[in-house]
Amino acid sequence: MKELDPILHSQLRLAVMSILMNVDEADFVYLKEQTESTAGNLSVQLDKLSNAGYITVTKGFVGKKTRTTCQVTEQGRKAFEEYVEALKAYLNL
Amino acid sequence: MKELDPILHSQLRLAVMSILMNVDEADFVYLKEQTESTAGNLSVQLDKLSNAGYITVTKGFVGKKTRTTCQVTEQGRKAFEEYVEALKAYLNL
DNA sequence: AAAATTTGGTTTATATTATAAACCGCTTTA
């Protein structure tokens, strides 16, 4: 049985990646709402995805307010797809 | 997004359940081989699945050698299927 | 037949992970 990428095999990180796979980009607040996570947890997990090279995190401004936006990278996209393939074997899909 | 059952969202436990979903029963040695896990890890995870009511663990003998066999329970089967359904949303399947 | 090895595990210790709580700077509102 194939190994399941431990960076993706985490509920919150997987949820984030799942969202990012379907949208061009998403900001911190949106991801927090959609995943119903705490800000702290989300912050930590975004860091891990970013350090793994699976997403890019960009800090910008909207007026005076900060805005952190995330996008999946090509590497992240590939990793996600491989994870899905590996999981299928486990799920008997 | 639905919660992913934490008992199943573990590589080794999921692998074990995946195997048990397809066979009538499987023994410790077989599960260890198939999952390529260490005996200690497998033992711990089987306990957790057993305590959760997802599998039954039976100790018997084959000649003079002990034999620990595992079977998925109805509850385990249901939990596995729900886990698969929940995951599909994450994987965009 | 005693000693050493293997088999089939369990228990315990450790490293990693996930998560929440506490915190921080900036902005808006009262």
Add this chain to the structure above:
DNA sequence: TAAAGCGGTTTATAATATAAACCAAATTTT
């Protein structure tokens, strides 16, 4: 200008996964 809110980060804690150490019984070796 004090207090409350927004958008996060850092740090502490709890839970998890994993391997290492261990154990009893059976088998093999000398």
